[in-house]
Structures are given as C-alpha cells and as structure tokens.
Amino acid sequence: MNKTNMAVTIRIDEAFCKRCGFCIEFCNANVYEADKDGLPLVKDPEKCTNCRLCELRCPDFAVSVEVVDNE
Amino acid sequence: MAVNLGYKEYFKSDALPLMWCAGCGNGIILRAITEALSDLHIPPHQVVISTGIGCWGKADDYMKTHAFHGSHGRALAFGTGIKLGNPDLHVIALMGDGDALAIGGNHFIHAARRNIDITAIISNNFNYGMTGGQYSPTTPLSSSTTTSPAGVAEPGFDVCALSETCGANYVARTTAYHVTQLKRFITAALLKQGFSMVEVINTCPTHFGRRNIPGDTVSMMKYLKDITVSKAGYEKLDEADKEKYLVTGELVNRERPDYLSVYREMNPGGPETDRGEGH
Amino acid sequence: MSRPEGIQLMEGNHACAWGAIDAGARFFAGYPITPSSEIAEVCARELPAYGGIFIQMEDEIGSIAAIIGASLSGKKSFTATSGPGFSLMQENLGVGIYQEVPCVIVDIQRVGPATGLATQPAQADVMQARWGTHGDHSIIALSPATVQEMYYLTIRAFNLSERFRTPVIILGDQVIGQTYENIKLPDPSSLDIIERIKPFVSPEDYFPYQPDKNGVPPMAAYGDRHIVHASSTCHDETGYSNFKTQTNRALLTRLKDKIYNYTDEIVDVEHFGPDHAEVTLISYGASSRVCKYVVGEAEKEGIRVNLLRLISIWPFPDRIVREALGKTGAVVVAEMNQGQLIGEVNRVNATNTPVYLASGIDGALIDPDIIMAAIREALK
Incomplete structure (x- = not known):
C-alpha cells in the first residue's frame, strides 16, 4: 500500500x-x-503516517487507527 | 488452524475502562501482550495468565484467556505447577517489581535457575503503586517514596542481570515508551523455550513520578526515554555515565534446555507420560 | 522399584505416597522436612513411571502454589510437610479453598512451635489445620492411626477433594508417618476413585464458578476450551473480580455450605470397646492407638472404658460427639498437645458431661499412664 x-x-x-x-x-x-480538558482532538488526520504508535502507546485502548484504502 | 484473531480475541474489551491511573503504562504492556499473542496465532485456551498482587496483578481481569490470580509474589510458583500440569500451555506470569523481586524473589530466582518454560513480564515502575508508593527492590538509590521520605538507602536490583545469572534463556529490557520493541521482545519471549523474562520499565505518575519527576504524565513517560539507552549506545558511554542509564535490548538469548525437557530425559516415564509439544 | 505386591513392611509415609498414586495423583511438589520427607522421596522415584512429575520447590509456599496450579491444569496433585512448612503454606491454602482447587496437603506433625523437636511426634497442628489461613473458611481434615489407614485415608482425601473441589488435609504425625507396619496394597482396580466433575455445557455457556445443585461448580482445566478464570479476589460465577457485598456474602456462604451441608458424608469415626462405659475416651491419630491399649488395661482394673476414635477431624463430628457425651459418665480427650480438640468437645457438650484432658507433650507417643491418670481423675 502506497x-x-x-x-x-x-x-x-x-x-x-x-x-x-x-x-x-x-x-x-x-x-x-x-x-x-486535555482530550485529544484529531487536528490533522491527513498528516498521519499510520505508524500506529499512538494506538499501541495509549494505555487505555482508547485510540484506534483504521486505514481506509482510497482505491 | 492459523486464524488471525486480533488482539480483541485475548483482551476483554467489555471491561474497559481500565482501573489503572491516567498515564500508567500497564495498559500499554497489556496491549503489547495481546498483540503478540495474536501475531503468533496462539489460541486463547492455550494461554494461562498468572498474576500476582499489585497494580499489574489486576491484569488478569482484562484477559479472555485462562487466568490465575493468586497470592502476592507467587505467580511463578503457581505458574510452575500450571505449566508442569499441562506442558502444552503458554504460561505468562505478570508481576510488578515488588511482587516479583521482594516477596516473590525466591520463586523468581529459582524459576530462572530451573529454566522452566514460562514467560515472565515484569512491570517495573520503581515502587509499590497499589499500596501508596512505598519503595521496592528496584527503586533507584536515594529516590523519595512514602516509606523513604529522606531517600531510599538501598540500591535497587538489576532485574536483567539477576535473571541472566540465575539461568534464564531469554532476558530483555524495554520501556512502556518503546512500544514496538516491547511487542517484539514479548513475541520473542513467548517463542522461547525455557525461562524468558521481559522487564518493562514503566510509568507511575501517581506515586513515583509525583515524588521524583517534576511535571505530569507526559514528563513521567519522557523520563523512561531519558533513563534508558540502547545496547549500542551504552557501549559508547564513559564508564562513569553508564551507571546513570538502564540498558535496553535483548540482553540474553540462549538455548539451554528447559526444566521439563531435562526432567523427562532423566525420567522417561510410561506411555501416559505428558511431554508437551513444546513451542 | 515398582508397586509393592502382597504383604509389605512399610512406613506410613510410604503408604501415603502409594495411596496418592493409587488415587490418581500425578503431580507432587514439596520441600524436604522431617518427619515427612519420605513421601517426597517415594514420589520422586515412582511418579515418572505413572507419567507424573515430582518437583522439589524452593520452599513450602512454592510447593502448595505449584500443586494448586497443577490441579487447575487437570492433574491430581499433593504435597507433604510438617508443622513449620504447614505454617508457610497457610496463605496459599486459603487461595486453594477460595478458588476451589482439589488438592491434598499431608502434615506429618512434629513438636512445635518453631523448630521444636523436629524428629518427635505431636498433634498440635489441629487448630492450625482448622484456622491457620486467614478469613472465614471451611476445611476437611483426616487423621490416620495406622500405616494401612494412612494408605486408605490418602485415597479418601483425594476423593473428598475432588468431590467437594477443596483442599483436604491429612493430619498425620511422626508416629504414623515413620512407623513400619505390615500392610497390603489392594488391587488398584478394586478402589473407588472419584474424578472431578467436568463441565456439561458448551464453552460459550460455561462459567467456572457457577455451582451445580450441590454447591460445587463443574471444573474445566487450563487448556480446555472452557475458559477458567481462577481468582483469589472476590469473584462471581464468571471467576472475574466482583466487589459487590452480596457477591462476597454469596461466595462465603456457598463455600461453607458446600461442605458443612454434607458433614455426614465426610464424617468417619470408629467406636471401640463396650457400648456403655463409665468413661469414654475421645482421640485420633497416634494417641488413639494408645487409647485402645488403655481400654484393655482399664478393663483389667474393672473400669468400663470405651473409645470414640475420630478418623475425620474437620468438619468436627458435632452430632456423634454430642451423642457420646450424652451416654457416658465422663469423657477423657487424649491428644498430643496442651488441649486443642477438647475445645470442640466442650463446645458440643449439651449434657454438661465432665470432660478431662489427657495431654501428651513429652515429644513422644502419649504415655498410657497419662490417659489412665485422667480416667482415674474422672472417676473420683
């Protein structure tokens, strides 16, 4: 996937x-x-490189990064 | 039957939110464990999570695998029986620093010495979080805790060096910050036959952090980066500087025969003998 | 060595190990301690041929932990120790009770407290067996008086532990453990062996702590598709932590009721001597052997004495002891301690029958003269 x-x-x-x-x-x-209040907002989703580190580093299973294939 | 189960096949999502404090890395380790199990396609019914007592000892309540939650310090002793009772099982002992190394220190050194096929994952947050932030066997010398207001007068254990000396087949250290490394080491530990130990330097912003690291949850997490260095980086340090850092990486990776293999070789037994399939 | 055939001269500790093997025990974890170590030695030598495993743990805390773990993995498991080691096991004994893990703990009692007389007999762990672990709980304990009985009671201990899903204690003593007597091991196929009840529902419908009608939950093993969550924290039928007050009450009540509602099924006693007597001896284990001798000696002096021998000690046989108190002139409780089970006898003494203690604390088998002296005191 490119x-x-x-x-x-x-x-x-x-x-x-x-x-x-x-x-x-x-x-x-x-x-x-x-x-x-300190809650994370997804400000620039287009910058995401899908490294998923935020998902793995979230101590509360609260972040999920899902890939949407444009093709 | 190799099915990609996904971490949710092991993690009890309906138990969220987790009981741990904001910024506690226990959930990060739990995620890494469940991801590693999923990547390895180990069916949940072939896994037993054995927990001790303390914050990390609560982890079993978030698992959908078989689980054992026993008494303080004994996760490896219970785990030894669990493994020998059914050698096909993957037994994973989850222990904190106080649990594994103070009250459970005797079981820890002997599990490593026997080289029994168990994976120990130690969440080392440098103090007893559950009981209010008292000092533990890994609290760094001179740190402030609720039972060392003037500083800890005892040096802490090097958990990895201890494990290596005792005879473990696989020893690695990482942190709750280094999440990809964490998952990689846990995966390697699960694949290793014999005693494997992954020490995860962890955050405790509520107690250790509050008394020793100015700032917030993020400062606590940055501290894990600041006090650790890779094996390669460590070698380049001056001798005087080496004492300031904890080295991360795979520190031991060897193939000594595990306890049950040796025992069965010496005690071949009869036709009903359960040898386990190994892994 | 293989299984002894025919009549054999054997010590009680050896008979215990063979009873365990014949009951289906396939895992032993222990730590050497006098006067119980021969049980470990026989297991180390014999278990592998049965497909079993012996492991010498780093201490008694680890030993009981390992047998609890192995039992949850589906293996009948046991350990053996003496007073000091039994003390170390107490916390995890509570874990076994709370998680409802079948297993057998053999305590070959010696003189305490502390190191005491390490090679000499006592019966002073009676209350430790009952109340040694913290918190409310029920317990089953059996007390053999001969080498042959050690064999059969070990089998019964496993049967009871599987039937009730609970740890069972064998309260032996140095005399029974290390006395050699002629015994005969029966044909194993002639034995009634109880196996734990497995789940009869699908894995999806299985709750590991959902009790059956008798209060005992069917038991899957680690490795089964029926997932087992065994916790030392207050738990509901799922096995997962549950901190509601009503959950705690329900669990503690069920753990008590599943045993005490079936006391008659557990209780085992022997009546020895004449039906009616001026003095009734109540005793157990090695002391009860001396009591049998004293019954005969008293008869020679023209004193009618009988014996109520308790083969099971816990749960205490309230009804039987109360009846015995009601139809005798006086009771002498003979035990090798400063008075432990006598408290239970007094508790159920509805008829205010005089109760005397014959206390053997000399680090030796209780002297018949001590018991005779108590009988004479009772007859004054």
Missing part, C-alpha cells in the same frame, strides 16, 4: 481516554491537539 493513496480514520473513545496526553505529545506527525 502512502499517497492511503487515508486513515482515527477514533478516540472519550469514555476510556484518561487524558494522559501521550498520543498528543509523542505523535511524530503532529496529528493531535488537546482540547481545553
């Missing part, structure tokens, strides 16, 4: 997120930003 024809859907489950901030802080592509 990165150029790949899109991702990132979901944050607010019920399980504890606002630790790991996904926001450690995303190399700066996909996330925090809202006023």
Whole structure:
C-alpha cells in the first residue's frame, strides 16, 4: 500500500481516554491537539503516517487507527 | 488452524475502562501482550495468565484467556505447577517489581535457575503503586517514596542481570515508551523455550513520578526515554555515565534446555507420560 | 522399584505416597522436612513411571502454589510437610479453598512451635489445620492411626477433594508417618476413585464458578476450551473480580455450605470397646492407638472404658460427639498437645458431661499412664 493513496480514520473513545496526553505529545506527525480538558482532538488526520504508535502507546485502548484504502 | 484473531480475541474489551491511573503504562504492556499473542496465532485456551498482587496483578481481569490470580509474589510458583500440569500451555506470569523481586524473589530466582518454560513480564515502575508508593527492590538509590521520605538507602536490583545469572534463556529490557520493541521482545519471549523474562520499565505518575519527576504524565513517560539507552549506545558511554542509564535490548538469548525437557530425559516415564509439544 | 505386591513392611509415609498414586495423583511438589520427607522421596522415584512429575520447590509456599496450579491444569496433585512448612503454606491454602482447587496437603506433625523437636511426634497442628489461613473458611481434615489407614485415608482425601473441589488435609504425625507396619496394597482396580466433575455445557455457556445443585461448580482445566478464570479476589460465577457485598456474602456462604451441608458424608469415626462405659475416651491419630491399649488395661482394673476414635477431624463430628457425651459418665480427650480438640468437645457438650484432658507433650507417643491418670481423675 502506497502512502499517497492511503487515508486513515482515527477514533478516540472519550469514555476510556484518561487524558494522559501521550498520543498528543509523542505523535511524530503532529496529528493531535488537546482540547481545553486535555482530550485529544484529531487536528490533522491527513498528516498521519499510520505508524500506529499512538494506538499501541495509549494505555487505555482508547485510540484506534483504521486505514481506509482510497482505491 | 492459523486464524488471525486480533488482539480483541485475548483482551476483554467489555471491561474497559481500565482501573489503572491516567498515564500508567500497564495498559500499554497489556496491549503489547495481546498483540503478540495474536501475531503468533496462539489460541486463547492455550494461554494461562498468572498474576500476582499489585497494580499489574489486576491484569488478569482484562484477559479472555485462562487466568490465575493468586497470592502476592507467587505467580511463578503457581505458574510452575500450571505449566508442569499441562506442558502444552503458554504460561505468562505478570508481576510488578515488588511482587516479583521482594516477596516473590525466591520463586523468581529459582524459576530462572530451573529454566522452566514460562514467560515472565515484569512491570517495573520503581515502587509499590497499589499500596501508596512505598519503595521496592528496584527503586533507584536515594529516590523519595512514602516509606523513604529522606531517600531510599538501598540500591535497587538489576532485574536483567539477576535473571541472566540465575539461568534464564531469554532476558530483555524495554520501556512502556518503546512500544514496538516491547511487542517484539514479548513475541520473542513467548517463542522461547525455557525461562524468558521481559522487564518493562514503566510509568507511575501517581506515586513515583509525583515524588521524583517534576511535571505530569507526559514528563513521567519522557523520563523512561531519558533513563534508558540502547545496547549500542551504552557501549559508547564513559564508564562513569553508564551507571546513570538502564540498558535496553535483548540482553540474553540462549538455548539451554528447559526444566521439563531435562526432567523427562532423566525420567522417561510410561506411555501416559505428558511431554508437551513444546513451542 | 515398582508397586509393592502382597504383604509389605512399610512406613506410613510410604503408604501415603502409594495411596496418592493409587488415587490418581500425578503431580507432587514439596520441600524436604522431617518427619515427612519420605513421601517426597517415594514420589520422586515412582511418579515418572505413572507419567507424573515430582518437583522439589524452593520452599513450602512454592510447593502448595505449584500443586494448586497443577490441579487447575487437570492433574491430581499433593504435597507433604510438617508443622513449620504447614505454617508457610497457610496463605496459599486459603487461595486453594477460595478458588476451589482439589488438592491434598499431608502434615506429618512434629513438636512445635518453631523448630521444636523436629524428629518427635505431636498433634498440635489441629487448630492450625482448622484456622491457620486467614478469613472465614471451611476445611476437611483426616487423621490416620495406622500405616494401612494412612494408605486408605490418602485415597479418601483425594476423593473428598475432588468431590467437594477443596483442599483436604491429612493430619498425620511422626508416629504414623515413620512407623513400619505390615500392610497390603489392594488391587488398584478394586478402589473407588472419584474424578472431578467436568463441565456439561458448551464453552460459550460455561462459567467456572457457577455451582451445580450441590454447591460445587463443574471444573474445566487450563487448556480446555472452557475458559477458567481462577481468582483469589472476590469473584462471581464468571471467576472475574466482583466487589459487590452480596457477591462476597454469596461466595462465603456457598463455600461453607458446600461442605458443612454434607458433614455426614465426610464424617468417619470408629467406636471401640463396650457400648456403655463409665468413661469414654475421645482421640485420633497416634494417641488413639494408645487409647485402645488403655481400654484393655482399664478393663483389667474393672473400669468400663470405651473409645470414640475420630478418623475425620474437620468438619468436627458435632452430632456423634454430642451423642457420646450424652451416654457416658465422663469423657477423657487424649491428644498430643496442651488441649486443642477438647475445645470442640466442650463446645458440643449439651449434657454438661465432665470432660478431662489427657495431654501428651513429652515429644513422644502419649504415655498410657497419662490417659489412665485422667480416667482415674474422672472417676473420683
């Protein structure tokens, strides 16, 4: 799969997120930003490289990154 | 039958949210374990999670595999019986630093010495989180905890060096930050016949972090990066600097025969003897 | 060596090991301790030929942990120890009770507390067996008085542990463990061996702690497709943690009822001597052997004495002891301690029958003179 024809859907489950901030802080592509309560918002999904580190590094199983194949 | 089950086949999603504090890395380790099991296509009914007592000892309640939750420090002793009772099982002992190395230290060194085919995954967060942040056998010298307000007067264990000396076949150290490495090491540990031990340096922002690392949950996680260095990086350090870091990586990977293989060779037994298929 | 045939001179510890093997035990974990070590030695030598495994653990805490684990993996399992090791096992004994794990713990009692007299007999772990682990719980304990009985009671201990899904204790003592007597091992096919009840529902419908009508949950093993979640934390029928007060109450009640509602099924006693007597001896284990001798000696002196020998100790046979108290002039409880089971006798003494203690604490088999002296005191 080529990165150029790949899109991702990132979901944050607010019920399980504890606002630790790991996904926001450690995303190399700066996909996330925090809202006023510390909840991660998906600011720039198009920057996502689908490395899935945010998903694996979320301590609360609250992040899911799903690839949507454009073709 | 190799079916890609996905981590949710092992993880009890309906038990969310997890009981651990914000910024605690236990969920990260749990995710890595369930991902590794999925990648290896190990059926859930061939896995037994044996937990001790403490924050990490709660992990069994989030697993859909067979599970055992026993007494403080004894996960490996119960696990030894579980494994010898059915050698086909993958037995994974989940222990914290206090659980594995203080109250359970005797079982730990002897499980490693026997080289029994169990995978131990130690969540090392440098203190007893569940009971309020008291110092443990891995708390770094001079750290502040609720039972060492003036600093810990005891040096901490090097868990990996201990495991190697005792005889473990596979020894690796990583952190809750290094998630791909974490999953890779757990996968390798699960594949290894004999005693395998993955030490995961973990966050405890609520207790250890609050008293020793200024900042928030993110600062605590960054601390894991700051205090660790790869094997290659470690070799380049000055001797004086080496003491400041914990080395990450696969530190031992060898093929000594495991306990049951040796036992069965010496005690061949009769036709009903259960030898296990190994893995 | 192979299984002894015909009449054999054998010590109680050896008979215990053979009873376990004949009951289907295929896993032993233990730690050497006098005067029980020969049980481990026989298991180390003999179990492999039966497909079984012996392991010498790092301590008694690990030993009981390992047998609990192996039992959950589907193997009948046991350990053997003496007082100090039994003390170390107490926490995990509670784990076994709470998780409903069939297993057998053999305590070959010696003089304590502490190291005491390591090679000498006592019966001072009676209350440790009953109340040694913390928290409310029920327990089953059996006390053999001969080498042959050690063999059969070991089989019965396994049968009871599987029937009730609970740890069962054999309260032996140094005398029974290390006395050699002639015994004959029966044809194994002649034995009634109880196996644990497996689930009769599909894996999807299985809850590992959903009790059957008798209060005992059918038991899958680790490795089965029926998933087992065994927890030392308060749990509901799923086995997963549940912290509701009503869950705790229901679990503790069921764990008690599943045994105490079936006390009559467990209780085993021997009546020895005349039906009616001026003095009734109540005793168990090695002390009861001396009591049998004393019954005869008393008869020579013209004193009618009989013996109620308790073969099962826990649950205490309230009804039988109460009846015995009601139809005798006085009771002498003979035990090798400073008075443990006598408290239970007094508890059920509805007729205010005089109860005396014959206490043997000399680090030797209780002296008949001590029992005779108590009888004479009772007759004053």
